[in-house]
Amino acid sequence: MNKLIILFVLLSQIVFAQTKQMSLEDAVYGRYSYLMPKSINGFVWKNDAVFTQIADSALVAETVKKAERSVVLTLEELNTITGAQLRNFPTYKWLKNGMLQINSANRYAVIDSEQKQVVYQIMLPKAAANAVFCEEGKFVTFTKGDDLYLAFSNGDVKQITTDGGNGIVNGQTVHRNEFGISGGIFTSPKGNYVAFYRKDESMVHDYPLVDFMAREAEYVPVKYPMAGLKSHHVTLGVYNIESGETTFLKTGEPLDHFLTNVAWSPDEKQIYMAELNREQNHMQLNCYAVATGDRMKTLFEEESDKYVEPLYPIQFSKANPNDFYYLSRNDGWFHVYKYNIDGTLLKQITKGEWEVTRIIGFDKDEKNMFVEGTLESPLEKHIYKVQLKSGEVTKLSSTTGIHRGALSPNGTYLADKWNAKEVFGKTDLISSKGTLIRNLFEAEDPLKDYQLGENSLVTLKTADGETDLYGRLIKPVNFDPNKKYPVVVYVYGGPHSQLVNKGWHNGARWWQYYMASQGYLAFTLDNRGTLNRGRDFETAIHRQLGVFETEDQMQGIEYLKSLPYVDTDRIGVHGWSYGGFMTLNLKLKYPEVFKVGVAGGPVVDWSLYEVMYGERYMDTPQENPEGYKTADMTSYVENLEGKLMLIHGVQDETVVMQHSMKFLRECVKQNKQVDFFAYPIHEHNVRGKDRVHLMTKVSQYFFGNL
Template sequence: MQKTLKLLVTFMFIGATAFAQTRQLTLKDAIIGRYGQYNPERLHQLTWVKNSKDTYSYVEKHKLIGKNIKGKEVEYTSTIQINNALRAAGQDTLKRFPKISWINPDEILFRNDNHFNLYQLNSQHITKTISIKPEGKFADFNAKAQKVAFTVDNNLWVADENGMTAITDDKNLGIVNGQHVHRREFGITKGTFWSPKGDLLAFYRKDETMVRDYPIVDFMTREAELKSVKYPMAGMKSHHVTLGIYDCKTQKTVFLKTGKPLDHYLTNIAWGPAEKYIYIAELNRDQDDMKLNQYDATTGDFVKTLYEETSKTYVEPLHPIVFSKTNPNHFYRWSRKDGYFHVYLYDTSGKILKQITKGPWEVTDILGFDPAEKYMYFVSTKESPIDRNIYKVQISNGKITRLDKADGTHQALLSDDGKYLLDTYQSKNVPRVTNLITNKGKVVSNLLAAANTLKDFKFGTNTIFTIKAADGKTDLYCRMILPADFDSTKKYPVILYVYGGPHAQLVRNTWHNNARFWQYYMAQKGYIAFTVDNRGSENRGAAFENVIHRHLGINETADQMKGIDYLKSLPYVDKNRIGVHGWSFGGFMTLNLMLRHPEVFKVGVAGGPVVDWKMYEVMYGERYMDTPQENPEGYKECNMLNHVSSLKGKLMLIHGAEDQTVVMQQSMKFLRECIKQQKQVDFFVYPTSEHNVHGIDRVHLMRKVSDYFLQNL
């Protein structure tokens, strides 16, 4: 009897293990679970405690935990203690630990609704509250001045513990203050910029009264309502931007005299350390001439141009200059002037002192400097375009030392004293690891080794490899996922997932090679999932990207077809069953592939696609295509309406009705052309979605996409 029981237990264990290793992803697992229960563990809000040198903090189980480099742990506070302080202050309590910023080793800042609270850890009390209007947006807190800049509708305000002050009072809603401009291009993420001491506030003022209202319709009201937005299209009138400087002491504002033409771009705002000057990377509308200009912050007068950069294609400034903390007359500039993003040291006369990093690779992040500024710490693609590794460079001689030990995608936080880094990385088979390392690369301790949340699922082989681009010499990185029960003697259909445009890189050495879980889901259904990063995509240098200039979609499509040629060479690929799916620029690429190569692609799903670049916004569109007036042949060739006659396969377009990035007019024009040419095409609209579909609605979206391939490919 006992022997029988043991055998039964053994068989049950084997059966359970076999079941665990063959779990199948549901669509909800692939879409929602990717960012929920299957997202590998992380140290939440991991950061260095300000001015502590050797102590870092993170949030765990509603508690703020601190540890020093020797591993000594302290519990700073908890959600319960913060809620006690909030009750005492007459504020609503929190359901979870708030996002915090360190002010000093005994004080943190957190936001609760419209209240910014300074919280002392020793006493567990709120020591100061700065409140903004409940409808306030784009809040920007300055720790030194203990003030908050924020906007209400189109105007800018500043609040401190004594109350709120309106900085602007523009009645015309077409004039917008304190918000991001130029449609968030050129690295712009906000519209307010505090000076180092917090005495002055620089802010964008955007005049878009000359831009026509563009109709966006809200269909969910009793009667549909019009929500007009400003959407300047390529070759048409664009908004005018100026930069104001508000003096918190005098309560007066001056505007920089940035001159004409008024439709130029003011980007990469940086303050000088003494608050006397402010620096702007000014770009002409043609985006081929950038000047780094210096202005007097008191008078608004132009002082001088420190540097000018021109290009036959385009210049795209993305990063403000960073001033040296050891020499106020020196600054660091991050530029692609030699063809790759590298760091240069300048003085304030505009003289270049040295190029700090160099080589056929890109600096992707600057982590900081040691206090003496002997070394700069950074992340780059030096080892491989698909990896991100941590380095330090000796500024005096350019000697570079790699600090991490593992291949993969690293990100790091440098301590205030420059002696330690918090290194977090992922790679194909590493869900997430966080190590504390020294500035010489020695691992002091392992802080996290996340478990494999997908260990119970059975996936097919996921590999990264290279093929040659259409130019016959450039390596392109590809990712291919095979079905779990792959049999090389069988034939399998392929779904190509594509983006293909600038500022995106789909194939990377992160967990599961950066694959979308939806690709695993479709591989479960018997499809090969394939992706290639063509020329034009990110982190490969200027020449790799600029090949797309003035004829978007042409070279990108040629490179994607090299991927198709590779697939066709494989004996287990069904050449007659190839499909393609992409969104945004990827939707544009889906149309390119379906219409330029109808003999190859049987099924396509184009989400939020650009159809005609004349209908896309000014900043992005003119950077890569110039204006329709300057490049009529390029716009004609890249206009998908001119290729509808080639359509043969099954094609579905999907669009968000409230899309303000790629307006739904793009899809409507395409549908009308299909009707005129008697071409059958499918169409689906998400009535409340903008440029993408999020939340639980995304499960519906990907069910729609998946079923289209399952039914037609």
């Protein structure tokens, strides 16, 4: 009897604790701050026996075998020896020589952590950006304005380029961050050279943006290459630090092709680079001589009747510097291939209808490779060991969820950082055989006091019944199956996205929980064109954006209509960017289904979108006029019924305001009523404290109209 009383009390406490309702402020601010699970902070392998992390304002080391902890360096000690005034321990890494390198703001310091002494510091000017540290050369490459500079450990600063400005940009990202590009500086392995992008966008139209916050509104143009129009020209320069000379690779014509996946040979004599034609259907992996800039050879080519999208540079073998590994979708799925420098394919290492999403690394003798991938399910990511000789795959992560691995230098151990639907965040130490050594960190549930709607995954089929589609449904708080509830569909639907998975809360946004707390069903579906499903699933949308995506989303609607607790007369849809485009597709093509829509930063006309992304999926307007016409949302304004709001950032450089203006003008011409709100000073999305204003506006639009 006493046990039953105790159990009743415990259950009562749990029920009582979970009565807090999620506010809009919680949904907006909390998702990335106080309602985000804590994680192990700054985990880095020092060597194969020791790892470090940041804890209690100090860098702490821990041994793998005995779990012995020791303080490497406190924040107070760091500030004392560097002369900094840091409030938090900064980003750091362990160098090959055992020294500690930290960087914060414009300070780069190399520290002997045992002696607690600074070996050298490099201070960058306040205007420095895009900084890249080179351990071997003891320098930092950075940009200031549109030119490139070197700052050395002896205090010297050298300017590498002098032609920046007036449409010339050096050392920065190019091709609008497509093709896996995230930077424009590539330091050679031994630190003798710096390769860098040089972008000439002088031929690209100055797109008009206006700063309305100035005393007199100011014209602040940006370069925006639109589909089918002139695109910028990119070359790759190689700066020789000893001679002070720059050699540009002779990448030839046409000048508007794409250069990406830059990789140095281990001996610094060659640069390997993926080159893609503007049509994006033919890729060459080319090798260039560093000394002359001449093209030495084309190792291999990839072609497609749709598009080729190189995303990853080659990785040279440490066991044999004449071999390299390449991650490609050549057979329809991202897999690892091994080549030699003559371009001969030695072996396809991984195979099957699953995606390798990342190469983590190799063991000491390079007999095994460690990767992350989707072998279990496209809704999960796991850590795998792949025997290079046989191709045998062994799953090392043991639990359903989203796993990410950090491999020790010799490949003996991994830190497995993972989460799952009800696992808020764990980091486990495992051996390279998959044996759990111990748990390093387990987060507390930041939502434990909140009453949340039931969150479940659903599997549907495409209209032809051939392909699985994955969705997520969140039910209202205090759900009553005998009631009828309105639905808000949250959609994105574009390439490189995946909104539904088996991670924490199945990948849900907290705003969806907020809407559930207000009595709404919240539904999301990943349609064809989205991530981790293979080439055919993604490229089905080629030349006809919005067609198959909308068809798949309507399969989700049919599922919702089959549920007895769905009020089929009260279905709304909201999305941003590609999701704004999809919101318009759904609202305008199925006005009888969607009572309310809120489209944020929507693509209205793909001919107004940029070259690299737009032409990959649609070709040019000249080549595909029917496809562009079909995907132009102004073509469907005549269907507009119910309530629709467009929201746009005034300074948007991704989906320019022209999209919304064109749509609004068509609504006026056809005497269709539509609501519109603009966010001054904001770019493609509304961030910071103003985001609460945005999501209040979105939410209230549904409250008042759905």
